[in-house]
Amino acid sequence: SDPKLIDYVLIEIQQALVAGLSWLDHAFGKAQIMKTLKDGREVIYPGVYVGVKDYIKVFPDDHIGNFAFFVVDDGEAVAYIRPATDIEANFGLVIWFDLRSVYPSPADWQTKTVDNVKEDVLRVLAGAFLRSQFRVDRVFERPSNVFREFTDKEIETQYAARPYGMIRIDGVIKFKQKTRC
Numbered sequence: 001s002d003p004k005l006i007d008y009v010l011i012e013i014q015q016a017l018v019a020g021l022s023w024l025d026h027a028f029g030k031a032q033i034m035k036t037l038k039d040g041r042e043v044i045y046p047g048v049y050v051g052v053k054d055y056i057k058v059f060p061d062d063h064i065g066n067f068a069f070f071v072v073d074d075g076e077a078v079a080y081i082r083p084a085t086d087i088e089a090n091f092g093l094v095i096w097f098d099l100r101s102v103y104p105s106p107a108d109w110q111t112k113t114v115d116n117v118k119e120d121v122l123r124v125l126a127g128a129f130l131r132s133q134f135r136v137d138r139v140f141e142r143p144s145n146v147f148r149e150f151t152d153k154e155i156e157t158q159y160a161a162r163p164y165g166m167i168r169i170d171g172v173i174k175f176k177q178k179t180r181c
Contacts, residue, residue: 006030006089009132009175010070013093013125017068020124023102024095025065030072031058031094033149044151046071046094059150060159060166066097071149084176091134093169094146095121100163114141114165121167132175140168 003011007029014027031046034055046069047055058069073090095117099109102117118139125136140146143160146168160166 005087005177006072006076006173006175009173010072012129012131013070013134014068016124016127016129017121020127021120023066023097024068026067028058028067028069031069042151044149046147046150059147060096060164066095066101068093068095070094086174086176088172088174091171091173093171094166095168096159096164096166098163099165109163114167117165118167121169125169132173134171134173136169136171138170140170141166 010029014029017024017027028048031048032055034045034047034057036043036045046058048058048069050056056064058064058067071092071094077088079086097117099112099117102120103109103112118141122136122139125134143166146166148168
């Protein structure tokens with residue numbers, strides 16, 4: 001309700017993604033790295049806060065549709081120079097989708113690939129942003145790279161093959177925070 005620093009910047013990117021990608025059902029902010037036990041082993045998964053002590057698991061499946069979330073590296077670079085502070089953070093933007101809803105025509109979803117979605121997302125991200133600048137360094141599509149901080153292996157088999165797809169865009173976000181006197 002009162003975003004600050006990088007959360008404020010991520011909202012601008014989330015809004016651009018939702019406006020530019022009609023098929024995107026949910027554009028979440030930063031995901032937290034959550035842990036639970038499953039069949040006696042620790043599972044690390046991305047969780048997004050949705051209310052008083054409530055997180056939803058944002059792993060690929062059909063329960064929340066096509067989604068995006070951010071992973072932001074711990075340790076933002078801060079250069080405090082009055083009247084503004086320059087802040088820089090490494091980020092990963094994770095997007096999971098069902099090609100059948102991205103390209104509803106059977107002739108389209110059966111012939112288009114993850115690269116078509118990459119191009120659509122990169123086109124949206126090339127738009128002008130008022131609050132930030134960011135650089136895209138790499139784009140991944142293998143589950144082991146897209147969800148590298150997390151451990152649930154169902155991703156690698158059940159939700160990584162056609163008609164499903166996933167990408168991760170890694171880069172750097174830079175923004176200014178006005179310094180209060």
